[in-house]
Amino acid sequence: PVLKELVGLSNLEEKIRRFYGLQKVVVVPGNCEESPLSKRELGKAGAKALLGVMHGGDVVAVTGGTTLAEMAEQLTYPLNGPLKGSWFVPARGGLGESLEIQANTIASNMAKRVGADYRLLHVPDLLSREAYESLVHDPNIQEIVREIRTARIIVHGIGNAVDMARRRKLDEETTSGLQEKGAVAESFGYYFDESGNVVHNMLTLGLRLDDIKAADVVLGIAGGKSKAKAIHAVLRFGQEDILVIDEAAALEIVRDL
Numbered sequence: 001p002v003l004k005e006l007v008g009l010s011n012l013e014e015k016i017r018r019f020y021g022l023q024k025v026v027v028v029p030g031n032c033e034e035s036p037l038s039k040r041e042l043g044k045a046g047a048k049a050l051l052g053v054m055h056g057g058d059v060v061a062v063t064g065g066t067t068l069a070e071m072a073e074q075l076t077y078p079l080n081g082p083l084k085g086s087w088f089v090p091a092r093g094g095l096g097e098s099l100e101i102q103a104n105t106i107a108s109n110m111a112k113r114v115g116a117d118y119r120l121l122h123v124p125d126l127l128s129r130e131a132y133e134s135l136v137h138d139p140n141i142q143e144i145v146r147e148i149r150t151a152r153i154i155v156h157g158i159g160n161a162v163d164m165a166r167r168r169k170l171d172e173e174t175t176s177g178l179q180e181k182g183a184v185a186e187s188f189g190y191y192f193d194e195s196g197n198v199v200h201n202m203l204t205l206g207l208r209l210d211d212i213k214a215a216d217v218v219l220g221i222a223g224g225k226s227k228a229k230a231i232h233a234v235l236r237f238g239q240e241d242i243l244v245i246d247e248a249a250a251l252e253i254v255r256d257l
């Protein structure tokens with residue numbers, strides 16, 4: 001039965017990989033929304049996939065979220081020594097997450113776990129246009145933003161648009177605006193509709209869409225049946241290379257292929 005299960009999972013991986021033309025898809029057993037153990041496995045698989053593509057001198061930009069936090073937790077010290085000369089940076093500035101799951105926290109935790117360096121981007125949440133304009137011209141911020149924008153690898157979570165809007169305490173007007181525009185997914189602070197078009201962008205600093213397009217490796221990680229629609233949308237955006245998901249999400253995704 002174990003072998004059968006593994007064959008089942010690799011069939012799912014291959015179907016999704018082919019349909020979206022991805023480099024690699026990893027499906028872990030179970031449902032993250034129901035089991036912390038599955039979430040741990042998802043984090044572990046994400047950590048393994050990241051170490052598989054990283055080498056010295058890399059800049060890795062990471063987003064926030066509980067899935068990325070679990071992935072950081074599961075990163076283990078590389079067998080062939082620390083990843084010296086590599087940098088972990090947050091993909092974008094403040095998005096309204098609590099400290100434990102902010103991109104800055106994830107970047108520093110991941111770096112410490114693999115012996116790499118990190119740099120943080122301190123941009124307050126819910127920036128006003130005026131605050132944004134002045135931060136954009138700050139030389140220290142400009143320097144770190146420049147580095148973030150050169151990221152060779154981007155690691156990101158994927159969320160449901162409305163769930164993320166609530167978690168980040170967006171005001172009612174913005175949230176209902178998102179719904180009107182058909183937003184189903186959120187990732188990197190960008191909101192996407194079902195076809196993968198960006199319909200809203202959080203006002204912050206860091207990675208831009210062009211940088212995501214220019215990166216060598218974009219690694220998305222997410223789990224749970226309820227995220228299937230959001231994952232489809234981000235895959236239709238078309239920049240993903242590696243996708244790490246759980247079985248519950250995978251089963252739901254292949255139903256729509």
Ligand code: G3H
Pocket residue numbers: 063064065066067068157158159164186187188189
């Ligand atoms: O952008 C999406 C979110 O960061 C996903 O958050 O991993 O806590 O579901 P989560």
